[in-house]
Amino acid sequence: MARLAGVSRATASRAINGGSRVSARAQRAVEDAVRRLGYTPNTAARSLVTRRTDSVALIVPEPDEHVFSDPFFARTLHVVTNVLSERDLQVVLLIARPGDDKQRVLRYLRGRHIDGAIVVSHHRDDGLSDRLAALELPSTFIGRPWTCTDQLSYVSTDNFDGANKAARLLIERGCRRIGTIAGPADMTVGRDRLEGWRQALTGAGLPTDAVVHGDFTEAGGADACETLLQAHPDLDGLVVASDLMASGAIRVLTARGRRVPDDIAVTGYDDLGIAERTDPPLTTLRNPISEMAEQAALLLIEQLDGDDISPRHAVFTPTLIRRRSA
Numbered sequence: 001m002a003r004l005a006g007v008s009r010a011t012a013s014r015a016i017n018g019g020s021r022v023s024a025r026a027q028r029a030v031e032d033a034v035r036r037l038g039y040t041p042n043t044a045a046r047s048l049v050t051r052r053t054d055s056v057a058l059i060v061p062e063p064d065e066h067v068f069s070d071p072f073f074a075r076t077l078h079v080v081t082n083v084l085s086e087r088d089l090q091v092v093l094l095i096a097r098p099g100d101d102k103q104r105v106l107r108y109l110r111g112r113h114i115d116g117a118i119v120v121s122h123h124r125d126d127g128l129s130d131r132l133a134a135l136e137l138p139s140t141f142i143g144r145p146w147t148c149t150d151q152l153s154y155v156s157t158d159n160f161d162g163a164n165k166a167a168r169l170l171i172e173r174g175c176r177r178i179g180t181i182a183g184p185a186d187m188t189v190g191r192d193r194l195e196g197w198r199q200a201l202t203g204a205g206l207p208t209d210a211v212v213h214g215d216f217t218e219a220g221g222a223d224a225c226e227t228l229l230q231a232h233p234d235l236d237g238l239v240v241a242s243d244l245m246a247s248g249a250i251r252v253l254t255a256r257g258r259r260v261p262d263d264i265a266v267t268g269y270d271d272l273g274i275a276e277r278t279d280p281p282l283t284t285l286r287n288p289i290s291e292m293a294e295q296a297a298l299l300l301i302e303q304l305d306g307d308d309i310s311p312r313h314a315v316f317t318p319t320l321i322r323r324r325s326a
Contacts (some may be wrong), residue, residue, distance in 0.1 A: 005033040049211050055088050056300065057117040059105060061096040061126040066217060067166040069271040070244060072289060076120055076142060079293035087301060089115075096126065106131055116300050118142065124186040138303035140296040144188045144313075153299045155292045162285040162318035163196030166239045166267040169283070170326060171204050175237030175265055179210030181224040181249060183241040192267065193241045210235060214245045221245025225252040236264050237326075243268035243275045243284055250278050250325070265326035269318075280324035288316045 005012055007026050015030035017021045022030075058080055060067050067073045092114055096105040106288035109117065109131065116138035119128050122145050129145035133152055163180075168179050180197045184189030190213065198208045210232045214220040223243060228235065229252070238265045240246035246268035250260055258264050258282055267276055268284035275282035295314050302309055 004037065005029040012089075053113060053115050054089055055092050055114050056084055056304075057092045057094050057109070057114040059094045059117055059119045059128065060121055061095060061119075061123055061128065062121050063097050063104075064095050067095055067216075070216065071274065072216075072270060072287075073120070075272060075289045076293045077288050079117060080297045082296035083294055084301070089301075089304075105114050109137060111133060112137075116140075116304055118296050118300055119145075122146070122187065123184070138300055140300045140303075142292055142296050144192075146188060149311075149313070151311055153303070153313065155295045155309045155316070156189075156300070157287050157292065157316045157318050159192035160196040160199075162192035162269060162287075162320075163241070164200045164321050165199035165318070166195075166269070166283075166285060166326075168198045168240065169267065169320065170237035170265050171200065173205070173237070173261075173265055173326065176205060177210070177232065177234050178207060178237035179212075179227065179228050179232055179235045180239045181212055181214045181221055181241060181245050183214065183216055185213050190241065207209060215243065216242045218243060218244045218248040221248030222252050223248075225249035229253075229256065229258075236267045238264055239269050240266060241268060243270045243272060243282060244277075244323075245280055246284070247274055247278050250282070254279075255317075261324065261326050267326050271321050275321070275323065278325065283319050283323045283326040286316040286321050287318055292316055 006029055010021060011026050012030050012125065015027050017065055058077060083090055094105050118140050120129055120142040122141055122143055124146045129147045132139045133148035139152060141152060144154050144156045167178060178201060180194065182194040182299060183184060183188060185191065186204060201208045210228060212224040212227045214224040224245065224248060225248065240249055246266055250266060253260055253264060260266050268282045269287060271284045271286040272289065275284045299312055
């Protein structure tokens with residue numbers, strides 16, 4: 001190949017592997033030789049030289065049935081894959097289910113089988129923030145990690161503000177007994193949305209005892225709603241930490257003869273499609289998932305390119321979407 005292109009072997013190698021320190025004329029000559037010879041690089045041999053795998057892990061520490069049923073993950077995977085594919089990077093999906101899978105994923109990361117990682121749906125005990133910071137592996141979190149925020153880049157939405165807006169909307173509507181189906185207590189998103197709800201009620205002099213944690217699934221929302229109604233049958237407002245859980249809650253309320261929003265007003269969070277299909281359509285907070293996923297991928301690319309940047313944090317503002325449920 002080098003002979004056909006009229007360049008040295010070193011120049012041909014650099015041209016094939018990214019064009020670093022190669023003149024435009026030599027680059028064109030090598031590319032023409034590649035086409036004429038039908039040459040295909042040996043990616044395994046190339047990775048030994050470049051120490052790059054050209055692949056990025058999208059790590060989701062959730063049960064697989066949750067991953068494949070929640071539109072949040074589908075949207076995130078779609079956007080991340082599109083952004084990284086423009087840089088010819090392959091996305092490897094790593095689902096870290098509860099149990100031994102966490103150790104399997106950590107072994108995979110330690111083995112440097114990927115060039116970087118994007119973590120979505122981080123839990124307190126999965127150890128990913130501490131491990132990734134210790135490995136100094138290029139990485140970005142979608143959602144604020146529990147630890148090492150001074151060492152890790154992340155993108156998030158202002159979950160406190162979003163839940164606070166939802167609660168204040170119900171207060172302004174006239175609701176005085178407002179409960180919440182919060183997200184998992186071991187996730188920063190769950191804690192922040194709970195605190196936003198609590199501050200709004202405390203500021204209005206309303207009780208904050210009607211709390212049940214869910215798991216961001218429709219079934220989890222239904223179970224949590226049953227528990228709330230048994231303990232607090234006088235609820236006239238319900239702030240739910242995700243649209244999927246709100247959909248399950250509305251189904252329970254309807255079965256119990258509680259009219260939404262006449263008897264009890266309901267809000268969700270995310271606005272990823274299901275909110276428009278509930279009966280009645282769901283008032284919710286629009287979570288800019290696509291923008292967050294794109295920014296996470298771009299932050300990771302900056303690290304892979306070797307840019308000397310400090311960890312960066314991007315926080316997006318959620319938008320209140322008014323529909324008929326509140």
